Amino acid sequence: MSLTVMKFGGSSVGTTERMGRVAQRIVDKKLQGDRVVVVVSAMGDTTDDLIDKANEINANPPAREMDMLLTTGEQISVALLSMAIHKLGHDAKSYTGWQAGIVTEPTHGRAKIGDISPERILSSLDEGNIVIVAGFQGMTEAGEITTLGRGGSDTTAVALAAALKADVCEIYTDVDGIYSTDPRVVKCARKLNEISYDEMLELAHLGAAVLHPRAVEYAKHYKVNLVVRSSFTNNAGTLVREEAQMEQGIVVRGIASDKNVARISVLGVEDEPGVLATMFGALAEHGIDVDIIVQSGVQGGKADFSFTVSMNDRAKALDVLAGLKPKVPYLETTYEEGLVKVSIVGAGMVSNPGVAARMFEAISSVGVSIKMVSTSEIKVSCVIAAEPLQEVVRALHTAYGLDTADTAFVGGPSERR
Amino acid sequence: MSLTVMKFGGSSVGTTERMGRVAQRIVDKKLQGDRVVVVVSAMGDTTDDLIDKANEINANPPAREMDMLLTTGEQISVALLSMAIHKLGHDAKSYTGWQAGIVTEPTHGRAKIGDISPERILSSLDEGNIVIVAGFQGMTEAGEITTLGRGGSDTTAVALAAALKADVCEIYTDVDGIYSTDPRVVKCARKLNEISYDEMLELAHLGAAVLHPRAVEYAKHYKVNLVVRSSFTNNAGTLVREEAQMEQGIVVRGIASDKNVARISVLGVEDEPGVLATMFGALAEHGIDVDIIVQSGVQGGKADFSFTVSMNDRAKALDVLAGLKPKVPYLETTYEEGLVKVSIVGAGMVSNPGVAARMFEAISSVGVSIKMVSTSEIKVSCVIAAEPLQEVVRALHTAYGLDTADTAFVGGPSERR
Numbered sequence: 001m002s003l004t005v006m007k008f009g010g011s012s013v014g015t016t017e018r019m020g021r022v023a024q025r026i027v028d029k030k031l032q033g034d035r036v037v038v039v040v041s042a043m044g045d046t047t048d049d050l051i052d053k054a055n056e057i058n059a060n061p062p063a064r065e066m067d068m069l070l071t072t073g074e075q076i077s078v079a080l081l082s083m084a085i086h087k088l089g090h091d092a093k094s095y096t097g098w099q100a101g102i103v104t105e106p107t108h109g110r111a112k113i114g115d116i117s118p119e120r121i122l123s124s125l126d127e128g129n130i131v132i133v134a135g136f137q138g139m140t141e142a143g144e145i146t147t148l149g150r151g152g153s154d155t156t157a158v159a160l161a162a163a164l165k166a167d168v169c170e171i172y173t174d175v176d177g178i179y180s181t182d183p184r185v186v187k188c189a190r191k192l193n194e195i196s197y198d199e200m201l202e203l204a205h206l207g208a209a210v211l212h213p214r215a216v217e218y219a220k221h222y223k224v225n226l227v228v229r230s231s232f233t234n235n236a237g238t239l240v241r242e243e244a245q246m247e248q249g250i251v252v253r254g255i256a257s258d259k260n261v262a263r264i265s266v267l268g269v270e271d272e273p274g275v276l277a278t279m280f281g282a283l284a285e286h287g288i289d290v291d292i293i294v295q296s297g298v299q300g301g302k303a304d305f306s307f308t309v310s311m312n313d314r315a316k317a318l319d320v321l322a323g324l325k326p327k328v329p330y331l332e333t334t335y336e337e338g339l340v341k342v343s344i345v346g347a348g349m350v351s352n353p354g355v356a357a358r359m360f361e362a363i364s365s366v367g368v369s370i371k372m373v374s375t376s377e378i379k380v381s382c383v384i385a386a387e388p389l390q391e392v393v394r395a396l397h398t399a400y401g402l403d404t405a406d407t408a409f410v411g412g413p414s415e416r417r
Numbered sequence: 418m419s420l421t422v423m424k425f426g427g428s429s430v431g432t433t434e435r436m437g438r439v440a441q442r443i444v445d446k447k448l449q450g451d452r453v454v455v456v457v458s459a460m461g462d463t464t465d466d467l468i469d470k471a472n473e474i475n476a477n478p479p480a481r482e483m484d485m486l487l488t489t490g491e492q493i494s495v496a497l498l499s500m501a502i503h504k505l506g507h508d509a510k511s512y513t514g515w516q517a518g519i520v521t522e523p524t525h526g527r528a529k530i531g532d533i534s535p536e537r538i539l540s541s542l543d544e545g546n547i548v549i550v551a552g553f554q555g556m557t558e559a560g561e562i563t564t565l566g567r568g569g570s571d572t573t574a575v576a577l578a579a580a581l582k583a584d585v586c587e588i589y590t591d592v593d594g595i596y597s598t599d600p601r602v603v604k605c606a607r608k609l610n611e612i613s614y615d616e617m618l619e620l621a622h623l624g625a626a627v628l629h630p631r632a633v634e635y636a637k638h639y640k641v642n643l644v645v646r647s648s649f650t651n652n653a654g655t656l657v658r659e660e661a662q663m664e665q666g667i668v669v670r671g672i673a674s675d676k677n678v679a680r681i682s683v684l685g686v687e688d689e690p691g692v693l694a695t696m697f698g699a700l701a702e703h704g705i706d707v708d709i710i711v712q713s714g715v716q717g718g719k720a721d722f723s724f725t726v727s728m729n730d731r732a733k734a735l736d737v738l739a740g741l742k743p744k745v746p747y748l749e750t751t752y753e754e755g756l757v758k759v760s761i762v763g764a765g766m767v768s769n770p771g772v773a774a775r776m777f778e779a780i781s782s783v784g785v786s787i788k789m790v791s792t793s794e795i796k797v798s799c800v801i802a803a804e805p806l807q808e809v810v811r812a813l814h815t816a817y818g819l820d821t822a823d824t825a826f827v828g829g830p831s832e833r834r
């Protein structure tokens with residue numbers, strides 16, 4: 001008998017009526033003969049309402065007490081969901097994070113899961129129960145209640161699936177899978193049947209809302225088969241696993257774009273050892289996340305650097321550089337705002353020459369010039385002007401054969417595990 | 418340094434603004450040099466809202482899941498109250514029932530506290546914290562979350578006070594103490610300075626809303642000094658303890674009245690051994706609570722019985738009696754509805770002859786006839802017609818010298834512990 005972990009987000013259980021539909025879905029799974037563990041987030045706006053209440057009382061509440069407060073949201077969800085399953089005539093038991101044996105490091109607000117003792121969950125399954133576990137929360141060894149931070153319920157689900165050696169961890173959400181690119185941008189974007197952990201991490205911007213990168217890292221580490229699928233339809237969803245099968249003739253899995261990129265150039269930097277380390281060390285110290293770094297050739301003992309940061313960090317980054325001038329002499333800084341990073345991702349590109357060249361061609365075919373390039377084994381990123389982004393993404397989508405209908409696989413991931 | 422347990426009910430923390438006032442009150446106590454443990458109920462309507470939500474999903478939810486659901490109400494309260502205290506610049510830590518070491522029997526919805534392991538609370542106090550504990554909840558030895566049923570937060574406070582060997586357990590509520598009778602009935606009803614556990618139990622109807630009988634029993638068993646006082650004023654309140662000091666010349670502490678009483682008479686019962694046992698055994702089996710029982714003299718081998726039940730149970734009791742007729746022959750049953758039981762309570766009456774006679778005089782002085790009488794060491798109850806109840810209670814209040822101003826004690830209970 002297989003064991004499935006199902007995770008439902010806050011919008012899937014946002015109303016008591018939706019809660020009932022989710023309960024039916026869980027019962028259907030159980031009736032297929034599966035042992036079922038369910039992880040749930042807080043209902044709809046519950047967490048925001050609790051945060052508002054806290055702020056009314058104390059604008060700067062202690063993190064420990066925020067965790068005490070916010071964990072009630074998931075506890076309410078699991079209790080109500082269990083009641084909804086009982087209403088359908090099936091046995092269910094709800095558990096808080098600490099009851100489910102989820103032990104975290106002693107940090108509040110963003111604790112990492114250290115260990116899971118799954119004995120209680122396993123014996124509850126043995127009793128024939130559908131087990132419902134509160135997402136996003138755990139307990140320290142000293143018995144303090146903690147939360148896991150953003151994407152916490154995804155991480156709970158994946159960590160439980162790993163500890164329980166589940167056959168699959170299904171993440172139910174309001175979209176029906178991971179797409180080859182944003183369907184709001186490219187109409188013929190298509191749902192991927194499979195994707196590898198590494199590709200998924202690179203494509204974070206396509207999936208961030210449905211699947212938190214931390215949960216993907218956890219899944220990769222413990223080799224948990226993840227499925228992203230819709231809570232509202234029965235469509236098959238996308239399977240995220242170690243080695244995703246590539247479809248015939250497809251080397252690029254998906255296309256991501258990241259708006260609000262600023263490029264900063266530092267010109268005429270003295271070409272001495274340690275200069276780069278000093279410069280980027282200072283930026284890191286100020287919490288500035290630097291993405292692509294490009295160094296042009298050295299001329300007359302002076303070099304030019306360019307790097308990208310998010311628009312929000314642009315002014316701060318220029319301040320930091322200004323402060324560095326006495327220590328790291330340079331001629332001047334320039335910057336350009338409102339750029340976009342567009343990336344193609346696919347594990348197959350490492351063995352396919354000419355993938356990057358095809359990208360440059362596609363971008364230039366719509367009259368856009370490339371400002372920066374960065375590559376990894378499974379990704380090529382280009383920084384370009386923000387407009388016309390839609391045309392660029394569409395051209396890339398076509399260039400890599402992603403527009404054609406999905407015929408390589410007949411069944412969805414659920415048939416294949 | 419003394420240790421005080423303070424308990425605040427749901428209406429005292431019903432809004433974030435009230436929560437702030439309660440926090441100030443707690444801080445004031447702490448600044449007096451006291452070590453302070455606070456027990457809080459769920460805010461205002463939180464519990465009712467949660468029950469409504471559960472009923473929307475399942476009209477007959479499992480008791481285990483109701484406990485999972487309802488305990489979030491107190492967890493929200495303790496977290497917010499702790500934040501409010503931090504806002505005032507003092508250290509506080511909140512704890513759920515299980516974190517506070519409150520172990521209950523394995524029953525849901527109305528578990529009794531079995532044991533308290535106060536180590537964690539004590540070491541938190543040693544760290545200098547104000548300790549905030551969620552009322553109404555505990556955990557079984559197997560780690561299941563339980564609730565204590567009605568009056569649960571009072572019981573949590575008293576049980577914690579006993580386990581921590583607190584000097585006093587203060588129950589804060591929306592009235593400023595226990596009154597000699599219902600102030601809505603008798604204008605000159607006055608607040609009692611002291612009352613004994615036994616008197617308090619007999620006067621349950623005067624204090625049920627502010628102090629649950631179970632908490633009083635617990636306090637009596639562990640000899641916990643209880644104070645009932647207002648969360649909105651600084652008045653001294655009422656001290657409930659083992660031996661309450663009687664004021665000069667006062668033998669009756671208070672007057673309670675219980676409406677909705679029905680009297681049932683069984684006439685011409687065969688006077689055989691075991692007849693009473695059969696009759697009242699059958700009523701008990703059907704869950705009918707019989708209060709006063711009176712047997713008139715036996716004439717010609719036949720006896721008449723009268724007993725009182727609540728109006729709700731009247732029809733059911735008559736049905737049970739009709740079913741008994743073949744087994745316990747009797748002539749007929751009669752009943753009278755809409756009666757009232759009025760009681761005088763005072764530990765001093767056992768050593769004061771004529772207390773009952775004065776009651777009968779006072780009742781007859783307003784032209785009311787007495788239908789039944791029942792006495793115990795500290796109580797005399799009379800069943801009378803429902804009208805004019807106010808005049809009867811006023812006459813009794815005057816007859817026992819309760820109208821005079823309270824002069825026997827100058828200070829309130831807080832000065833005396």
